[in-house]
Amino acid sequence: MxxxxxxxxxxxxxxxxxxxxxxxxxxxxxxxxxxxxxxxxxxxxxxxxxxxxxxxxxxxxxxxxxxxxxxxxxxxxxxxxxxxxxxxxxxxxxxxxxxxxxxxxxxxxxxxxxxxxxxxxxxxKTESIFIKSGYRIEKLEYNDIQYIENQKDYVKFFIESAKDPVSSLMSMQSLEEKLPKSNFMRIHRSFIVNLDKVKTIERNCIVFGKVYIPVSETYKDEFNKFLNNKTL
Missing domain, CATH: 3.40.50.2300 (Response regulator)
Known part of the structure; x- marks a missing residue:
């Protein structure tokens, strides 16, 4: 930490x-x-x-x-x-x-x-978060979240155990403040990733299956510190 x-x-x-x-x-x-x-x-x-x-x-x-x-x-x-x-x-x-x-x-x-x-x-801190999704309130386990994508006024939670993402009306900034920073890191204006789920990095992008998430210049130094601490 x-x-x-x-x-x-x-x-x-x-x-x-x-x-x-x-x-x-x-x-x-x-x-x-x-x-x-x-x-x-x-x-x-x-x-x-x-x-x-x-x-x-x-x-x-x-x-x-x-x-x-x-x-x-x-x-x-x-x-x-x-x-x-x-x-x-x-x-x-x-x-x-x-x-x-x-x-x-x-x-x-x-x-x-x-x-x-x-x-x-x-x-x-709790190991999960409750979010409003449409007319429902969904409980998401931190360990099940791969990454989060910002789309205008909405954010999408991409869940490891689910086929489709869960959408919620909230700001990326307010979400970032609530997530435990020991697990989650913002690596782009539009993306937060679960560091425990990062398995492959290719050409400055974090790879989740067929999805390539770029690490922007703004967050590059902080992400590289994380990598350096984990790399042999």
Whole structure:
């Protein structure tokens, strides 16, 4: 499992140190570094961030106030030189609190706590999903879904045990947020695949029988990381 993270701190030296720590931690995937909370807003909106290493004393809006605006699925690890903020930090449900100067041992402990939290959350997720299909509600087992295709306002679920796909009126983005990322990955604007069902890859396409699904440039790096971890 990889955790997508950001660093928000107005001190360049602190950013550089945390960046070094993140890059040498295998299960952390750095999505960006920012000198203010305002600068981080667009990345948090566009990317699927799991963890934010967030300084407290910053211009415009401090880390404590900024953390209250973040979605609950983003776990906060505060980084600050002032220990008097510790209680306030935990009041806003921070996962951990690192006091500067931060050594790698303490950083790793906090990062591991985040990893354990997401692993537990992933395990706790159900193994199926209910979707509306016409006038019916269908229960689909995650393990039975091969891939999902976006078609305008609809998505189609291609099921291993069924001849015909199941269609549902929903957005690809809302579906992507609900599916467990340990199993499902978006590899194209129009496709999400079940990674457990990927058996053959040919010329940058995932092959399901006679269907060839392209891996687009946007998602190529993330998919290649998955492949590299699985390839001998």
């Amino acid at each position: 990889k955790l997508r993270c950001i660093i928000v701190d107005d001190e360049p030296l602190a950013v550089d140190l945390l960046k070094t720590y993140v890059l040498q931690t295998p299960y952390l995937d750095l999505q960006g570094t920012f000198n203010s909370a305002v600068e981080a807003l667009s990345t948090i909106t566009e990317a699927k961030i799991d963890v934010a290493f967030l300084d407290i004393n910053m211009p415009q809006i401090n880390g404590l106030e900024f953390s209250k605006t973040l979605p609950p699925n983003i776990k906060i690890i505060f980084t600050t030189a002032y220990d008097q903020y510790a209680i306030e930090g935990f009041k806003v449900n921070a996962l951990d609190y690192l006091l500067k100067p931060i050594n790698y041992s303490d950083f790793l402990q906090a990062a591991k706590r985040a990893l354990d939290w997401f692993k537990l959350a992933d395990t706790a």
